[in-house]
Amino acid sequence: MREVTKSVTAPVAELVRRRREPAVVQTVRSTAAATISYVVALQLSSEPAPLTAPLTALLVVQVTLYSTLTTGIRRVNSVVAGVLIAIGFSALVGLTWWSLGLIIVASLVVGRLVRVDEFVPEVAISAMLVLGVTQVGGAAWDRVLETLIGAVVGLMFNVVFVPPVWVGPAGDSIEDLARRMRRLLLRIGEELSGPTPVERAAARLHEARRLDNNIAEVDGALRQAEDSLRLNPRVKEGLLHRVVLRTGLDTLEICAVVLRVLARTMTDLAKKRGGQDVFPPTVGVALEELLSHVADALVSFSVLVTTQVSRSADAAESRLADELAAAAAAREKAAELLLEGVQRHPRDWQLHGALLTEIDRILDELDMDHRSQRLMEELDRVTREQHERYPWISAVRRWARGKRPRRAASR
Structure with missing residues (x-):
């Protein structure tokens, strides 16, 4: 029973x-x-x-x-x-x-x-x-x-019975994407201090390419969240939430593309080394620390994007600033060690330079000033497009706020 x-x-x-x-x-x-x-x-x-x-x-x-x-x-x-x-x-x-x-x-x-x-x-x-x-x-x-x-x-x-707002599931999917990217960066960093077979580096490259599938899934969840914010009486700042989430996903998508290029660079280095150490131990440890900070910055960025409470957003912004500062310091240390190695063995200077360039691109996309500027530009663009497509909505909003349309000055 x-x-x-x-x-x-x-x-x-x-x-x-x-x-x-x-x-x-x-x-x-x-x-x-x-x-x-x-x-x-x-x-x-x-x-x-x-x-x-x-x-x-x-x-x-x-x-x-x-x-x-x-x-x-x-x-x-x-x-x-x-x-x-x-x-x-x-x-x-x-x-x-x-x-x-x-x-x-x-x-x-x-x-x-x-x-x-x-x-x-x-x-x-x-x-x-x-x-x-x-x-x-x-x-x-x-x-x-x-x-x-x-x-x-x-x-x-x-x-x-107003449908629920699906911002939460979309935010969870964005954070899950950032954590997948973090795990990949940590795996790449762990393999820099010892011998790296080409097959293992190629496996990391395939894993980076599979991030495209995750981005498509996140995009679907985000589209549903954007629709749930439109015309929903529960939401007061639906446009702001939509733009914040969309620009956040765009930033992570760019970082995923750069991460795929970084994995390809590591595969090329492993191929040239022929199964030997890709970097000397000191350089490998420095790069591992750098990638660890970049990985943590990705997660902090996703938390900042998906956080709606102001107090939690301030804490997430503070964590992101700390991670970016630590990543910048680790980047300078790794750059000095790579420069010393290139001076002794100049044959791989282009791959070492490409590696630093790719990390710089990720850090630039996660930079808070760059993020704020891009967010304001996107808000202005979306507002302008809505005004041009639906001018009557702007007129109704002005009327609701007690603002009358401007009349031409009498002659």
């Missing part, structure tokens, strides 16, 4: 534990919205089983309010376009193989013209379903009504 109870409660406990994950939240919200839309459609539609309403609600309700609005509009447009096409064809021809082909072609073309994006096939589906029934007129408008019910219920569901 105890085992049966445990087997039943285990999935429920797992669901409760993962209740904050986007997939779980989306499942619960979509199920509730679809059920409500079906109940409403039963009262308003003449169809005995108005399944179009819950189907529309399933497609409309998204993880974020912004995506729900945009998806709902495109969904309604696609269904209305398909119904109108079916009504037009039903007035001219019946349902035959060639009329079916014509209506599919016409629906797909119209779907492209009305810009319903991923709902282009829905235009053709709506047209075929309506054309295939006996009473085209009544079924057509019932389908439109059910679609509107599903879209409105889905929209109102997300307005009343």
Whole structure:
């Protein structure tokens, strides 16, 4: 009996534990919205089983309010376009193989013209379903009504029960990316004090290249977080949060590219050494210390980017400043030792110089002054683009703040 109870409660406990994950939240919200839309459609539609309403609600309700609005509009447009096409064809021809082909072609073309994006096939589906029934007129408008019910219920569901803000998962993914880069830098540094086979250096290079996959995953989580901040009444400074996270990911992406080049430089050095020590022991220890500070600076930068509380942000900024200062001092020490080695053995000077250059590029991207300047430039660019694309939003904001539009001076 105890085992049966445990087997039943285990999935429920797992669901409760993962209740904050986007997939779980989306499942619960979509199920509730679809059920409500079906109940409403039963009262308003003449169809005995108005399944179009819950189907529309399933497609409309998204993880974020912004995506729900945009998806709902495109969904309604696609269904209305398909119904109108079916009504037009039903007035001219019946349902035959060639009329079916014509209506599919016409629906797909119209779907492209009305810009319903991923709902282009829905235009053709709506047209075929309506054309295939006996009473085209009544079924057509019932389908439109059910679609509107599903879209409105889905929209109102997300307005009343505002979706959560997915900044936390996006921040966790950014920090996870920084820690992956940190582990790679530490592994590279640990291998500098002894013999480094070419195969091991090449494995680090492949690991650096695989960071591109992690960046793509973080980008997906960040896009979801950006959508959750748009039009969300819970968020007061959504634009600032979006720009901070996006520029932070851009910086880590640049550092990942430089890290891949650094791993390639180490592979070339290992190949030239033929399995011997890549650097003398003193130089290897100095470079290991330098890469350790750079690795810690990457994590401190990610924490600074993803921290929203001012007190925690100040602490993260202080840690980043300390790590960058320690990295700069270690860089000067390593540069002196490398210069001495190059003077004795000048054949590898270009690779040693490339190694320092790549580290300098990472430190420059993590520099706080460079970060602040880039953040302000991105904020100005996004604000300017929004004003040019949606001038009426700026006018409404000025009106809400009690500022009247400027009038031309009377002559």
